Amino acid sequence: EAQVTQNPRYLITVTGKKLTVTCSQNMNHEYMSWYRQDPGLGLRQIYYSMNVEVTDKGDVPEGYKVSRKEKRNFPLILESPSPNQTSLYFCASSPQTLAGEQYFGPGTRLTVT
């Protein structure tokens, strides 16, 4: 089944404890992206990648890192999480190099205490 998977789906952690949220797609898509969704602020792009080893900042990259070593995987790394990173995170991929129709993962609910 064509899909985007994210793990974990739910995570409660403490301030400063490094964490990684994995994202994987099995559709051979070029473009992948991370978003966070907060009430009243909508979806905001964190980072995106147009291809392997090509990543760029979205609107809210501070406090996050990404890597794209393989086409299928695009992990989101929080080196030192803070409470203001408590949010719902979505990974998405698109078959085009440019962002177009995107397939979203199921979301990761992160709480940082």
Added chain:
Amino acid sequence: EDKVVQSPLSLVVHEGDTVTLNCSYEVTNFRSLLWYKQEKKAPTFLFMLTSSGIEKKSGRLSSILDKKELFSILNITATQTGDSAIYLCAVVTGTASKLTFGTGTRLQVTL
């Protein structure tokens, strides 16, 4: 700074009504405009619009883009309770595919 504004913020209609959702934008280097529907969790794709004046249709949903006036509308005719969702508009900009989303319109369709 790129801006995408959706209106109304929320809307309650009766089943069978027709609704029009609005999305206006002020961005640099526009590439395309996307509409998504978000029900419980992950958004699902509805339309991608790149050219002015060409209507995209899918069943009871349709959308059109006006690149001169910098807006798009999403129409839903003969609404059903299954149309209840948040509708998101996003604009793709730049040479490298940055996306900016609006905050969404929450639509509730009642019986």
